[in-house]
Amino acid sequence: MVKVVIVGAGLAGLSAARELQRAGDEVVVLEARDRVGGRVEGGVLAGHPIELGGTWIGEGHSEMYALVDELGLTTFPTHNEPGRLLVQLGRTRALVEGTKGAVPRLNPVALADLAQGMARFDRLARSVDPAQPWAHPKAKLLDGQTFETWIRRTLHTPGGRAYFRVATEALFSADAADLSLLHALFYAVSNVDLETLLAVDRGAQKDRVRGGSVQVAERMAAGLDVRLHAAVGLVEHDHRGVAVTTRGGDVTAADRAVIALPPTLAGRLRYDPVLPAWRDQLTQKLPAGTVAKTFAAYPTPFWREDGLNGQVAGDVGPVKVTFDISPPGGEVGILLGFVEGGDARRWQRLDEAERRRSVLECLVGYFGDRAATPLAYVEKDWSAEEFTRGCYGAHFAPGVWTGFGEALRPPVGHIHWAGAEYAVEWNGYMEGAVRSGRATALALREGGSAHPPM
Amino acid sequence: MVKVVIVGAGLAGLSAARELQRAGDEVVVLEARDRVGGRVEGGVLAGHPIELGGTWIGEGHSEMYALVDELGLTTFPTHNEPGRLLVQLGRTRALVEGTKGAVPRLNPVALADLAQGMARFDRLARSVDPAQPWAHPKAKLLDGQTFETWIRRTLHTPGGRAYFRVATEALFSADAADLSLLHALFYAVSNVDLETLLAVDRGAQKDRVRGGSVQVAERMAAGLDVRLHAAVGLVEHDHRGVAVTTRGGDVTAADRAVIALPPTLAGRLRYDPVLPAWRDQLTQKLPAGTVAKTFAAYPTPFWREDGLNGQVAGDVGPVKVTFDISPPGGEVGILLGFVEGGDARRWQRLDEAERRRSVLECLVGYFGDRAATPLAYVEKDWSAEEFTRGCYGAHFAPGVWTGFGEALRPPVGHIHWAGAEYAVEWNGYMEGAVRSGRATALALREGGSAHPPM
Structure with missing residues (x-):
């Protein structure tokens, strides 16, 4: 039995704990905020619960489904009727049918181009081992661009x-220029493929x-x-153990620490x-994406009457991607609009009224005039x-997986790491956070001694 | 008159002060270390002063020359006789003549290739405005790769x-994959051109x-x-002013703050x-390069007898770039060897004896057996x-100048920024640090009110 102090009560930290x-083991979890969940946070809009952060559980997210079940919770399917995605690229507007909904039907030439691009991407992605992207025989080439x-x-x-x-903005909340090709491939294969x-x-x-x-x-x-309101300032460590001190001066001594924070904050x-x-x-080189979630509630999910499922992929911001996140009974209609990457950075600098106006303008463009007057609006x-x-x-970014990737997951002495960024499978998702937390706990128990202090 | 607290006693902070x-103005400078200079630090090897950090003053570094003069110091020319650079790429070894020494004479095909590459690079670089690289008409394209x-x-x-x-490793202590093309162009034009x-x-x-x-x-x-030993932990700020608290709990209140630290540390x-x-x-996206300086002292600068000026550009590490930094009288011979980028990250993990051995092996490869047994050796x-x-x-990295560049230099409310990274001219050099410090001081005096609190 050892004592472990865990920094961060997000899904990774809680799963490890x-x-x-x-x-x-004896476990203490220190959390800076007045709530648990980290990048998972609840909110309320028009009297209904909404997710200000992590929202969906996906096909294959077996740990999350098991956890939901174990904790006495239930799931319901994301609204997807009539299974058509509105794709708006420039002035071209298309309704996309299809069970998976990932490939839009544009003009035949663009469609053929897109299909060959997706096929080439997925073929290349399958050649990447998500446990060690840097080990790919062409890693330098893939990571150099x-x-x-x-x-x-x-x-x-x-x-x-x-x-x-x-698609890149929607998946990474960053622009395609911000990522190395190797990272895009890693992320896709960690989550099965681009279509999934x-x-x-x-x-x-x-x-x-x-x-x-x-x-x-x-x-x-x-x-x-x-322990809430326990923002950590200092982590002391040596071959005997760790001592973690909060900004307020509380010290927690333990045998091991798990830092379950995003890499930059770690x-x-x-x-x-x-x-x-x-x-x-490495931590200097793992910046977070830029994203705001915006929510607008309406008396009804009126877009469904127009044969739209509330999902959009557009290329004019600030909102380029939307989802219908109405409550399961459809008592009210709620649209979620993502503002991402460079759009988010321009949008952040607007004042509150301008931000709201620019979001609703996008929604009107996609769903018509009724989108202009929500019952309630909130953003995060x-x-x-x-x-x-x-x-x-x-x-x-380019060069990071090949230059620093091997330093990502190993502990430093008695300090271990966990979080969605560390996950081999389902990297970036709630599922990845849970798996990373568990994997770190397992590695910690199996012997920090396998990792000599560095 | 205002009171200004400056965080960091490197050249930028001191110049601003x-x-x-x-x-x-009333100025207090808080410095975390027990010494001033930041990335400029003195050392001693075999009884002679060496520079563990920033070393050279270059053509056009007018502020540094003036400062040296004003402070009662003098300069001496870097040893460059007989003006030949040893270039070793794979097994090809060439002695390069020429006043500037930047273009090696390899085989005629490679030379022609290199010459056209350098010409194209410099032509492109001249089209970049170092004050606002993001404003280039093709900024997205140049920054997207x-x-x-x-x-x-x-x-x-x-x-x-x-x-x-x-050359990239030598100039950026990072690999060519780590930089956007736009950044390489910016840096070159900020410092005249690649050859300079x-x-x-x-x-x-x-x-x-x-x-x-x-x-x-x-x-x-x-x-x-x-004030030395004054590592800052907290910067409180509002429309009235700032309060800077050290880790030890000392509080300095002031009207303005200048954070004169590298961006990551800021x-x-x-x-x-x-x-x-x-x-x-932005600060999440400005990682520092990886570099160690290694120094070996010998009874004489023996390489000069062999017609070598001590300068190497090689492509087999860990030491790929060297300089002769013997004292002006040549009383002893001192070689400086840079270990950079990916080489540095592999080398860092070796133990002390292995690090030294691998450095001396490189020096022997360049300068012969006498390099194997230095009088003294030190590394930083x-x-x-x-x-x-x-x-x-x-x-x-790609995407950073275009996505975040405009946020680099403006103050945030009453918090200003300074450092070699912020310089428009001579970015990355001691000259750039001094100019940035002065520019920040000037902007601060001319009115923080020009920059409303954000």
């Missing part, structure tokens, strides 16, 4: 390129938790020693002794949050 | 590509300060209120209220330093 506690460079070279129609770029990532039915946006995903975090926390803690160069510089800018500073997660 | 104090992608597309011979990659950056005579490595460059910092600090301070999203995310890994965490400076 539960796993360790079940195995008989941006995803944007690959898009320009591989796609030949404006429509095909635009669709890849919108983008899809609702049988895809990553398949189901939601009745009452809100935050309950998963809250119910996990219920059986744990979680890098901003003070360590004594300081982290080795390669690990510190994750990059403005002190204890997150960007969502959904970190992205790897 | 002097400028403000001269204008009648890595410098590595450009090298692969533009250079066609292994020798030509290798030379560009070695690489050159000794009439180039960026032209002169040194007799007795060591650190004296510039020390003499500037002599007339200022500099991002790791705690701000209350937190910085706006765009500024915080800047990425291991808590209060630097990487050198020479920050580099911009």
Whole structure:
């Protein structure tokens, strides 16, 4: 039995804590905020629960489904009727049929271009081992270029390129120029493939938790020693153990620490002794994406009457991607609009009224005039949050996987790491966070001694 | 008259402090270390002063020359006889003549390739405005690709590509995959051109300060209120002013703050209220390079007898770039070997004896057996330093200049920024640090009100 202090009560930290506690370890979880969940947070709009952060459980997210079940929660399917996605690229507007909904029907030339691009991407992605992207025989080549460079070279129609770029923003909340090709491939294969990532039915946006995903975090926390308002400032460590000090001066001594924070924030803690160069510089190189979620509630999900399922992929911002997140009974209609990447950075600088106006303008463009007058509107800018500073997660610029990837997962002495960014499978999703937390707990129990202090 | 607290006693912070104090402001400089200079630091090897950090003053570095003069110091020329650079790419070894020494004479095909590559690069660089690289008409295109992608597309011979990659490592202590093409162009034009950056005579490595460059910092600090051992933890700010608190709990209230730290470290301070999203995310995206300096002293600069000037550009690490930094009288011979980028990250993980052995092996390869047995050897890994965490400076990955560049220089409310990374001219050099410090002081005096609190 050991004592473990866990920094961060997001899904990764809570999962690690539960796993360790079940195995008989003594666990304390320190959380900076006044709530648990991290990038999973509940809110209320027009009297109905909404997810301000992580929302969906997808096909294959087996740990999350099991957890939901174990915690006495249930899921319901994401609204996807009539199974058509509205694709709006420039002035071209198309309704896209299809069970998976990932490939839009544009003009035949653009469609052929897009189809060959997706096929080439997925073929290349299958050659990447998500446990060690840096080990790919052509890793240097794949990591030496941006995803944007690959898009320009591989796609030949404006429509095909635009669709890849919108998909990139939707998946990474970053622009295709921000990512290395190797990272885009890693992320796709970690989550099966590009189509699955983008899809609702049988895809990553398949189901939601009745009452809100935050309950998963809250119910996990219920059986744990979680201390809120405990922002950590200092992590002291040596061969005997760790001592973690909050900003308020409370010290928790333990045998091991798990830092379950996004990499940038992990890098901003003070360590004594300081982290080795390669690990510190890794945290300098894993910036978070820029994304705000905007929500508008209406008396009814009126877009369904027009044969629209509420899903959009557009290329004119600020809102380029939307989902219908109305409650399961459809008592009210709620649209979720994502504002991402460069659009988000321009939008952040507007005042509140301008932000709202620009979002509703987009919704009107997609769904008609009734979108102009919501019952209620709310927004959540994750990059403005002190204890997150960007969502959904970190992205790897060119050179980072090959130059620093090997330093990502190993502990430093008795300090371990967990979070959606560390997951081999379902990286970036709630599922990845849970799996990473458990994997870290397991590795910690199996012997920190396998990882000599560095 | 206002009161200004400056965080960081490197050349930028000290220059800002002097400028403000001269204008009648009250200035306090807080420095985390027990010394001033930041990335400029003095050392001693075999009884002679060496520069563990910033070393050279280059052609056009007018502020540094003036400062040296004003502070009662003198310079001496970097040893450059017989003006030949040893270029070793794979098994090809060539002695390169020429006043500037930047273009190696390889085989005629490689030379022609390299010449056209350098010409194309410089032509493109001249089209970039270093004050606002994001404003280039093709900024998105130039910033959407890595410098590595450009090298692969533009250079066609292994020798030509290798030379560009070695030059990149030497200039950025990062690999060509880590940088956007736009950043490489910006950096070149900020420092005149690529040839100037690489050159000794009439180039960026032209002169040194007799007795060591650190004296510039020390003499500037002599007339200022500099408080050592004052690592800052918290910066509180509002429309009235700032309050800066050290880790030890000392509070300095002032009208304005200048954070004169590398961007990553500026991002790791705690701000209350937190910085706006765009500024915080910028600091997540400006990682420092990886570089260690290694020094070996010999009874004489024996390589000069062999017709070598001590300068190497090779493509087999860990040491790929060397300089002769013997004292001006040549009383002893001292070689400086840079270990950079990916080489540095592999080398850092070796133990002390292995690191030394691998460095000396490189020097033997370049300069013969006499290099194997130095009188004294010392090394300085800047990425291991808590209060630097990487050198020479920050580099911009693809997408950063266009996505975040406009947030680089403007103050946030009453918090201003300074450092070599912020310089328009001579970015990355001691000259850039001094100019940035002065420019920030000037902007601060001319009215923070021009920049409303964000």
